[in-house]
Amino acid sequence: MSTEFEAKMKEYLLGEKTRLEKELGSFSHRNTKSTETDFEVDFPNLGDKDDENASEVAQFSNNLSLEDELEKALRDVESALERIKEGLYGTCKYCSQPINEKRIIARPTSSSCIQCKKTLTQEV
Numbered sequence: 241m242s243t244e245f246e247a248k249m250k251e252y253l254l255g256e257k258t259r260l261e262k263e264l265g266s267f268s269h270r271n272t273k274s275t276e277t278d279f280e281v282d283f284p285n286l287g288d289k290d291d292e293n294a295s296e297v298a299q300f301s302n303n304l305s306l307e308d309e310l311e312k313a314l315r316d317v318e319s320a321l322e323r324i325k326e327g328l329y330g331t332c333k334y335c336s337q338p339i340n341e342k343r344i345i346a347r348p349t350s351s352s353c354i355q356c357k358k359t360l361t362q363e364v
């Protein structure tokens with residue numbers, strides 16, 4: 241993988257990190273006690289009426305699943321950035337072969353080549 245390509249992917253990943261953190265920050269806050277990337281959803285406060293309370297519960301449960309999704313994406317992005325730092329980005333973590341650049345473009349957080357991924361997940 242060329243240095244320019246890696247720099248481009250790093251720029252993309254940093255942008256994703258900022259975007260995901262911002263989105264998570266709009267309805268949750270970072271758990272600072274955790275050493276891992278961990279966000280906790282804030283309970284919305286829309287008002288004290290019954291229908292407002294019902295909306296709060298609905299919104300809270302929506303946010304919980306959204307938080308789960310975004311947090312997973314953020315962790316993937318962070319581990320990809322970590323691999324860039326360690327000089328391992330673009331290399332399959334199972335067979336140590338370079339990952340096809342097309343695959344990286346399609347999925348910038350991939351840490352395994354298509355062959356290994358197929359073997360592991362039996363995906364076609």
Ligand SMILES: [Zn+2]
Pocket residue numbers: 332333334335336337352353354355356357
């Ligand atoms: Zn592999």
